[in-house]
Amino acid sequence: MELLDGKSLASTLTQELADRVAALPGARRPKVAFVRVGEDPASVSYVRKKERTAAEVGIESELHVFPDDIAKDDLFAEVDRLNADPTVDGILIQSPLPGHIPDEEAFDRVDPSKDVDGFHKVNLGKLVQEDPTGFVACTPRGILTLLDRYGIAIPGKRVVVVGRSLIVGKPLALLFLRRQQLGNATVTVCHSRTPDLGEVTRQADILVAAVGQPRMIDASMVRPGAVVVDVGINRVPDASKKSGHALVGDVDFDSVQPLSGPITPVPGGVGPLTVAMLMENTLQAYQLHEGVHPA
Ligand SMILES: NC(=O)c1ccc[n+]([C@@H]2O[C@H](COP(=O)([O-])OP(=O)(O)OC[C@H]3O[C@@H](n4cnc5c(N)ncnc54)[C@H](OP(=O)(O)O)[C@@H]3O)[C@@H](O)[C@H]2O)c1
Known part of the structure; x- marks a missing residue:
């Protein structure tokens, strides 16, 4: 029995990504925005891990935390603001959200070109069509x-x-x-x-x-x-x-x-590979926004 060691592979992938990010031309770095609603301990720890990995790779990140009674429209206005921010390449809304905000509705609010989670219906449709320009979960x-x-x-x-x-x-x-x-x-x-x-x-x-x-x-x-x-x-x-x-x-x-x-x-x-792939998707989003075609 061979152990499929995701932890060690994730650290290899993280290093490879760090090398690719370091080699990017221009001053602007890739950036991912994390949106967390409430203080669910698992969500807090997942987002913290994602922030740490982003820093290791050289991807900038910003964390937006909202109370769990935030109105759906107010949360979506924040997502719209991130959608319009040209310095933000990727947006990740940490699920599960409180019951009054359906996860799928929130995922679909993210601009498909910033959907580094790959949950937007446009990117799921691209997966069905085998269109390589989409983001894969x-x-x-x-x-x-x-x-x-x-x-x-x-x-x-x-x-x-x-x-x-x-x-x-x-x-x-x-x-x-x-x-x-x-x-x-x-x-x-x-x-x-x-x-x-x-x-x-x-x-x-x-x-x-x-x-x-x-x-x-x-x-x-x-x-x-x-x-x-x-x-x-x-x-x-x-x-x-x-x-x-x-x-x-x-x-x-x-x-x-x-x-x-x-x-x-x-x-x-x-688990560790999920976080590494989030960084891969953020780099893909950056390349999309910069008009660079991935090698
Ligand atoms: N490693 C990672 O990075 C990572 C990422 C995401 C999730 N997870 C973990 O992966 C697990 C699944 O997550 P998820 O979000 O996919 O869960 P989910 O949305 O709850 O879906 C669970 C699926 O399992 C099916 N299921 C439940 N009980 C079953 C049973 N007794 N027999 C057969 N099928 C059964 C459900 O069937 P129905 O559709 O019929 O309800 C459903 O399709 C969780 O433990 C989660 O924490 C890990």
Whole structure:
């Protein structure tokens, strides 16, 4: 069993991005704006990590924090202001937002050319059309990059994605389907209404779990030798930890890893790549705004 070490790959990618940013001509640097509503501890920590990585790469960032009772129109006016700011290349609205502001409405408010999250319907449409000028959602893009850098071929493989969310499952399934070197897979997408889930997941050459259920995928659901990608980040009580909780994936790592092929750990698997891809997308947005065609 080979460990797919997302943490170490993310630091390689971060260094590569830092070199590319340092080599950019002109004085203007890429800039990403983070929008956070409320003080949800997970959101606070995710945004802080993104700010730190931006600084490492040489991408400027600015943080805009609003109270969780902000009116939808007031938040959208702030997004409009960032849309109009020529110094801002990318805008990231940290989800989940409070219930009175639907996430999708907020994602669609961002100018598609600054949508470094890749959640705007224009960029999702470009993904469906296989138009390379769109932004691809960071977690799915990170997963493909991970498989690519570890030399795991995708064409012709049976891929099973468990989960059909807008931010992971659906865009990932579309990426695996593309008529490209990092695509051309036969893709099955499962969800909470899929009967006999194990019968489907056992057919996977590459199994991706993006469910949000701690350790749900156990050894009985995995074909021996299959590549396993665990997107889940679940907080479970753990008295042995100082914080009182531990982070676990959607895959029962201890039972699955002895029989699987290459597998991602949690933490240290997909998560760090998501942040690296956000920086990649911000650089792509900068190049778009500067009229530079990516090499
Ligand atoms: N590593 C990262 O950077 C990263 C990024 C994003 C998310 N995550 C993590 O990934 C996980 C999934 O996130 P998400 O935003 O995609 O979650 P989500 O929006 O809650 O979607 C979960 C999906 O799993 C399906 N599902 C739930 N229970 C199931 C079951 N028992 N059997 C089969 N399918 C089931 C749901 O089916 P229905 O559609 O039928 O409800 C849904 O499609 C979470 O743990 C999240 O924290 C990690």
